[in-house]
Amino acid sequence: AQKVTQAQTEISVVEKEDVTLDCVYETRDTTYYLFWYKQPPSGELVFLIRRNSFDEQNEISGRYSWNFQKSTSSFNFTITASQVVDSAVYFCALSEAQNQGGKLIFGQGTELSVKP
């Protein structure tokens, strides 16, 4: 069975703090893809990153970084020096390779509030 768990429902930080959003996944497939999406208050879903199951290299993009660890089935997302504009709901998602085209299973989301 596929499942994505984001245990943190809400996180509140003060601007410039670092914050890590946790994501734990379950899958029986050996090849799969992991994603993070951002949903700002305006409501759209913005694609942030995709990782393949066979590539455990961590990735950094500006203030964003992602830590993928297959041993613990985790794909955590860190925002460094958070800003008010980072306030949003963040979704972690899983897609198994057998589901061509990208049928996504989403976690419940973590609502991040960054206060000035």
Add this chain to the structure above:
Amino acid sequence: DAGVIQSPRHEVTEMGQEVTLRCKPISGHDYLFWYRQTMMRGLELLIYFNNNVPIDDSGMPEDRFSAKMPNASFSTLKIQPSEPRDSAVYFCASSQDRVERNTIYFGEGSWLTVV
């Protein structure tokens, strides 16, 4: 490049009325998805198409919901008759499997309120 385009952005309708949501996927994408987002159930897949053919509609709640994709650039999600519990944000999304494997891009959503 234009992203996934959905219409209407907001719809308020009375219970029992027919609702039609529309979607234009990103040009060249061969997969199209309809997702629904509610507070109670989060983001859930309703149906998806590959090359205009429905592949998996197991997420469609009941017979009141139907989806079509008459061509590669257009899809509709229809609810008839609508009920208050259908109130949600409906997202259309598309992907191009050959280029960006399994990466889905979402539209801005259609916010439906049934009163």
